[in-house]
Structures are given as structure tokens and as C-alpha cells.
Amino acid sequence: MVVQDGLTPRKDETRGKSSPPRLTPARQRQKVKQQPSEESSLVVEQSVSISPELASLIKRKAKDLKIRQTDRRWAAEVVNDFRENLLRFLRSCTDQPLFQSADFLTTGSYFEKVKIHSPDEFDMMLKLQVPNRLTMTELDGGLFYRIDLIRTTRTHIQAFLLENQRTLSSSKVLNxxxxxxxxxxxxxxxPDECCRWEVNRKNPYCPAVTLSLCRTDKNSDELISVDVVPSLEVQGWPVPVRNGPDVENWLGKKVRQEIRGLPCYFVPKRLKGRNLSEDAKESWRISFSHIEKKMITSHGNKKTCCESNATKCCRKQCLKLLKSLIEGLKQRFPKELEDLCSYHGKTVFLHTLSSRFEDSMWACELLPSCFLQLVSALEDHARRGVLPHFFVPECNLFSPAIFPRRALAFLVNALEEQQREGLPLLKHPLPVARLRPETISAEVFTEDDDQSAAVSSAVMTQLVLLFAMVLFGLSFLIQSM
Known part of the structure; x- marks a missing residue:
């Protein structure tokens, strides 16, 4: 499998927060599920007044978020070589037969073509084959499960079972x-001799083996980050998500049926909290990143949207802009918005696509208004404290258990300020250095460096003049003697 220039969570949901509790009672769940679509339809009907300056800023920012082709090619070469050689190693590794049949599934923002700034983060799901007959016991709101074999087995998966010889151990697979x-x-x-791969320190709540590509120099900065996420490929979805996502009006009934027919994947992510039960310590989280990729890459209500000779839309540009705004908010308020992540923006985006499903609503010339409506949708979800998971509506990503009310109120105020002040975080982008090691030191040259160089030059000039005067004085004294 090859990383192509035009292609992909990072970070995706495998890096998200722990699953929130259910929204109860049942009447409340129905109301929450219907409310976003009703409010979104009202937003569509309202005329959005945008100043020419703000519209120009949004369009210019969308262009600035594009990835440099030179960086894309270099990153693709390095990551492809790593992946292909790792896969070759696993298939020839006799000491662990389960991994010999493994294969990679590319997921995340780079392969969804919504990565911003730089191709510096990649997600790789390492698919592991497991028996078809499994029992998936829900642990927390439909995202976390205990996975058991229906029958005892003597296959390669046996090495990763707990003492009961039925329960699959997530910690054993990850270790x-x-x-x-x-x-x-x-x-x-x-391939680039100036670089090396390093394995990052293990995070107890992260389902991935995270690697950093760094220069061979000591204490060098990270150039590329790669998440290798072991996952179980399972045929048949568990009961809480069996109906599939609500995409009939957007993508159609056939696509929804195709989605429901795809396998689901479980990644070794444990629940957060203290005094966890044994089941929670060995929990698996269901992942929909492969389906998210399918929906975002084939996003049109009409099947030809954004194809080579078809009408283009601004959907992906809007998601990129929203990711950039969230990134800017987190950089400006790292403590207050610690719980905010790009997956919240992605979830709002998917809900908005499902309610505003007509391609004409996302015409390229409507980019400024579409993006502002997306920002307003995020603010509205935060204000109500309700953001249903797109695949598991009973899970609230803005639940107080995982997103504190104080942080949610701060997010609402920050979004209001951004819209009131004309999105100032989009006006001052952070400098993005090139990825190639040989060009980084030459390009990280700021205005402060210019001033320092000017000061140094002036000092050197004065020293030279002083030295010349001393020599002249000495020569005069020698002649007079």
C-alpha cells in the first residue's frame, strides 16, 4: 500500500477522549438526535452578512492551509518505506505468527485529504485477523467493549487471551x-540518512505505538509522527451501532447499506478513570476511521461531486479551516481548552453534512458563509453541552464527565469572541517550516535573527575601525622614535 500525493487520527478518533455516558432518558435522546437538523435548516435559511475583508481572509487562509508538494513527496517517500519494510518484517517474523497475516489500513486526516499545514502526522491501522465468532460486551456508552471468543481456540490468537481463555487482552496485543x-x-x-525513527514513551490511554522521525542530531525536533495502531477486524457490528450512521438524505440508502456491510475495527484503548474493573483495563474501543475516510473522500450528495470534470464544492476547505481554528484556540488557551480536540470539529462537520446535504449548499463561492455556519454549529453544540457521536448518538462528546462545564463555557466565549472580532486567529498564522532536514535550518530565520545580525555587523565595524586607529597610532610612534 502506497501513500499517494493526493491522499489522509492524525488524529482521529483513536486519540479521542474516553467514551461518554449515555444520554437518558429515551425521550431526551430522541430530542437531541432531531435538534441539530432542525437548527441547521434554520441556519441555511438565514442570510449571512459577511464583510468583504472577512470573506477575503477566509479564502486566503484556505489557500494557505495547502501542503507544499515538495514536503508531500518527501514525507510520502519516508513513510512508505517505513510501512513497507515493517510489513515485510512482520510477515517474516516467526516468533509471532498472529502478526504474519497483518496488513495496513490507511486512515486519518492525510488520507482523507484534509491535513493542514504540513504532512507531519500519519495514522496506520495494523489489521489483525481474529475468529469470526465473537461476543462483544458493551462497557461504556457503545464505544468501549470487552471482546470474548465464543469457543476456546488453538489458533495464534491464543497467546493474547486472559486466564479464562476466552477474553482478548488489549494490553497484550499493544505490548x-x-x-x-x-x-x-x-x-x-x-532512506534519508539524516533522519532516524524513535519510539515514543508509552501512554497508558493511547492505543498506538507512536514513532517520531527526527534528525540524527541530538535533541532535534520531530519532523514526522506516525501512529501504528493494532486493530481487530471484526465482521458484524455490535448492537449499539448496528443501525449505522444517519446518512440516507446525504449519501443515500445504498451507501448506508454499503457502510453497514463493512467490517468494524477495535483498537486497544482502555477506559479512563480510577479503580477500573478488570474488564475496563482490557477494554477495546470501536473505531470508525475507515468509514469516516470513505464518507469524507466521497462526500457529495451527487456522486460526481469534486471529480476531475465535475462541479467542485467547499466541504473539505471548511473542515480544514475549522481544524485550523481549533488548533489556534488550543495554542492560545492550552490549559482552558485542554479537552478540545480536532475530533470534536470533525463530528460537528459530519452532522452538518448530514443535515445540509445538497451539493449546491456547498458551492465554492459560498466558502466564507459555509465556514461561518460550521463555526456557529460548533458554538451551538458547546452552548447546549450536547455533541452526539456521529456513529453512536447515545454518546455525548460534550458530556461533563469528559468535557468539564467550565471548559465548555470558555469554549463558547472564545468562539463568540472570534466571530465578533473577525476571526483574528486566522490572521496571524504560525510559520510552518519545511520538513526536509537539510532545508529546515536555512528557513527558520526570523525577524529577531535579522536584528541580531544587524547589531553584530555594527559591532564588528566599530571594532575594525578601533583596531585600525590603534595600528595607525603605533606606526606613528615608531616613526617618531
Whole structure:
């Protein structure tokens, strides 16, 4: 599998927060499910007044978020080589037969073509084959599960069972992935000799083996980050998500049926909290990143939207802008908005696509108004404290258990300020250095460096003049003697 220039969570939902509790009672769940579509339809009917300056800023920012082709090609070369060689190593690794049949599934923002600034983050789901007959026991709101075999087995999966010989251990699978990746890196060399791969410290709540590509210099900055996420490919969805996402008006009934017919994946992510039960310590979280990729890449109500000779839309540009705004908010208020992540914006985006499904609503010339409506939708969800998971509506991503009320109120005020002040966070983008190691040191040259160079030049000039005067004085004294 090859990373192509035009293609993809990072971070996706595998890096999201723990699953929120259910929204109860049942009447409340129905009301919450219907409310976004009603409010979104009202937003569509309202005329949005946008100043020419703000419209120009949004369009210019959308262009600035594009990734440099030179960075894209270099990153693709490095990441492809790593992935292909790792897969070759796993298939020839006799000490762990389960991983010999593994394969990669590309997911995340880069392969959805909504990555912003730089191709510096990649997600790779390492698919592991498991028996078809499994029992998936829901642990928390429809996202976390305990996975058990219906029958005892003597297959390769046996090495990753708990003492009861039925329950699949998420910690054992993740630990073995760490071991194999470290073993692989001992003899692997990056195509660019100036770089090396490093395995990051393990995070108890992260389902991935995270690697950083750094220069061979000591204490160098990270150039690229890669998440290798072991996952179980399971045929048949668990009961809480069996109906599939609500995309009939947007993508059609056939696409919804196709989505429901796809396998689902479980990643080794444990629930957060103290005094966890044994089941919670060995929990698996269901992942929909492969379906999110399918929906975002084939996003049109009409099947030809954004194809080579078809009408273009601004959907992906709006998502990129929203991701940029969220990134800017987190950088400006790191403590207050610690719980905010790009997946919240992605969820709002998917809900908006499902309610504003006509391609004409996303025409390219409507980019400023479409983006502002997306920002307003995020603010509205935060104000109400309700953001249903797109695939598991009973899970509230703005639940107080995972998104504190104080942080939610701060987010509402920050979004109001941004809209009132004309989106100032989009006016002052942070400088993005090129990825290639040989160009980074030459391009990280700021205005402060210019001033320092000017001061140094002036000092050197004065020293030279002083030295010349001393020499002249000495020569005069020698002649007079």
C-alpha cells in the first residue's frame, strides 16, 4: 500500500477522549438526535452578512492551509518505506505468527485529504485477523467493549487471551506491537540518512505505538509522527451501532447499506478513570476511521461531486479551516481548552453534512458563509453541552464527565469572541517550516535573527575601525622614535 500525493487520527478518533455516558432518558435522546437538523435548516435559511475583508481572509487562509508538494513527496517517500519494510518484517517474523497475516489500513486526516499545514502526522491501522465468532460486551456508552471468543481456540490468537481463555487482552496485543516495532527498528535504516525513527514513551490511554522521525542530531525536533495502531477486524457490528450512521438524505440508502456491510475495527484503548474493573483495563474501543475516510473522500450528495470534470464544492476547505481554528484556540488557551480536540470539529462537520446535504449548499463561492455556519454549529453544540457521536448518538462528546462545564463555557466565549472580532486567529498564522532536514535550518530565520545580525555587523565595524586607529597610532610612534 502506497501513500499517494493526493491522499489522509492524525488524529482521529483513536486519540479521542474516553467514551461518554449515555444520554437518558429515551425521550431526551430522541430530542437531541432531531435538534441539530432542525437548527441547521434554520441556519441555511438565514442570510449571512459577511464583510468583504472577512470573506477575503477566509479564502486566503484556505489557500494557505495547502501542503507544499515538495514536503508531500518527501514525507510520502519516508513513510512508505517505513510501512513497507515493517510489513515485510512482520510477515517474516516467526516468533509471532498472529502478526504474519497483518496488513495496513490507511486512515486519518492525510488520507482523507484534509491535513493542514504540513504532512507531519500519519495514522496506520495494523489489521489483525481474529475468529469470526465473537461476543462483544458493551462497557461504556457503545464505544468501549470487552471482546470474548465464543469457543476456546488453538489458533495464534491464543497467546493474547486472559486466564479464562476466552477474553482478548488489549494490553497484550499493544505490548507485543511495541516489542515487534522496536525489534524492527534495530536493523532498519531511513532512506534519508539524516533522519532516524524513535519510539515514543508509552501512554497508558493511547492505543498506538507512536514513532517520531527526527534528525540524527541530538535533541532535534520531530519532523514526522506516525501512529501504528493494532486493530481487530471484526465482521458484524455490535448492537449499539448496528443501525449505522444517519446518512440516507446525504449519501443515500445504498451507501448506508454499503457502510453497514463493512467490517468494524477495535483498537486497544482502555477506559479512563480510577479503580477500573478488570474488564475496563482490557477494554477495546470501536473505531470508525475507515468509514469516516470513505464518507469524507466521497462526500457529495451527487456522486460526481469534486471529480476531475465535475462541479467542485467547499466541504473539505471548511473542515480544514475549522481544524485550523481549533488548533489556534488550543495554542492560545492550552490549559482552558485542554479537552478540545480536532475530533470534536470533525463530528460537528459530519452532522452538518448530514443535515445540509445538497451539493449546491456547498458551492465554492459560498466558502466564507459555509465556514461561518460550521463555526456557529460548533458554538451551538458547546452552548447546549450536547455533541452526539456521529456513529453512536447515545454518546455525548460534550458530556461533563469528559468535557468539564467550565471548559465548555470558555469554549463558547472564545468562539463568540472570534466571530465578533473577525476571526483574528486566522490572521496571524504560525510559520510552518519545511520538513526536509537539510532545508529546515536555512528557513527558520526570523525577524529577531535579522536584528541580531544587524547589531553584530555594527559591532564588528566599530571594532575594525578601533583596531585600525590603534595600528595607525603605533606606526606613528615608531616613526617618531
Amino acid at each position: 507485543e506491537t511495541y516489542r515487534l516495532v522496536r525489534k524492527f527498528l534495530k536493523n532498519y535504516k531511513v
